Amino acid sequence: MTLDDLRKNWDGLGRADPFWAILAYPNRLGGGWQGHEEDFFASGEDAVNEIMAALRHHSAFPSRTDRALDFGCGAGRLTQALAQHFDHVDGVDVASSMVDLARQHNRRGDNVDYHLNVAPDLGLFPADTFDFLLSIIVLQHIPNALKVRYLTEFVRVLRPGGVAAFTVPSHGDWSIEGAVRRLPNSWQNVYRRRRYGYEDVMEFHPLRRRKVEQLLRRAGADVVHVEQEYMAGPRYTSYLYVIRKPAALVAAQGQ
Numbered sequence: 001m002t003l004d005d006l007r008k009n010w011d012g013l014g015r016a017d018p019f020w021a022i023l024a025y026p027n028r029l030g031g032g033w034q035g036h037e038e039d040f041f042a043s044g045e046d047a048v049n050e051i052m053a054a055l056r057h058h059s060a061f062p063s064r065t066d067r068a069l070d071f072g073c074g075a076g077r078l079t080q081a082l083a084q085h086f087d088h089v090d091g092v093d094v095a096s097s098m099v100d101l102a103r104q105h106n107r108r109g110d111n112v113d114y115h116l117n118v119a120p121d122l123g124l125f126p127a128d129t130f131d132f133l134l135s136i137i138v139l140q141h142i143p144n145a146l147k148v149r150y151l152t153e154f155v156r157v158l159r160p161g162g163v164a165a166f167t168v169p170s171h172g173d174w175s176i177e178g179a180v181r182r183l184p185n186s187w188q189n190v191y192r193r194r195r196y197g198y199e200d201v202m203e204f205h206p207l208r209r210r211k212v213e214q215l216l217r218r219a220g221a222d223v224v225h226v227e228q229e230y231m232a233g234p235r236y237t238s239y240l241y242v243i244r245k246p247a248a249l250v251a252a253q254g255q
Helices: 003-016 018-022 037-057 077-082 096-104 144-157 176-180 185-196 209-218 247-253
Strands: 067-071 088-093 112-116 130-135 158-172 222-229 236-244
Touching (some): 003 096, 037 158, 077 112, 077 130, 158 209, 209 236
Parallel strands (some): 130 158
Antiparallel strands (some): 222 236
């Protein structure tokens, strides 16, 4: 899958069934979130509050709360919630249909901005821009070659002392269903189209924890905390990563 394929799939899903594509509860497939938008955005508040509590518990809260980034913002479920904790929040997504929807549902005025980004990096933002970066149930859908690039970019756009929290599934189990999910996405997409009724698909791309931690450290980040999480589904071992950009990295880059 190329970046253009990724954009096309998510732009199509954003037009066909956007809230389900973001929060794929089985009973919400086929427009089932319609009439329940308040519940959809309330779930974002719950998720962000849990992340904030976890950061405080692990002494990993960002040193400043001026600006945050929601990577893969979709309809703004988490972006809107982050605006309760940070002075300004930027949401970025690859799908224009999702960005349009997020702008329609913006209730935070000028405290939130949404951006379309169809580049394999975060070059629309300078280095050392954000105090916090959040990306939940997003990176799992991005091919690993792109995922590696974006993870490195996470470190670049953080300010010194800035923190990022994000989820990445590591590997599937050895059940029959887990074995099926290790088949090439091109094969699984046949099932996905028949099962969900949409031509555009959500591919799944796990990346082993060892590799994730290695590339983060190579990029200069401190890996503050890693814990298992379950949003990727019962057949996957997935992790929440919390990283910090040290001041020493900025000093070294300036030499």
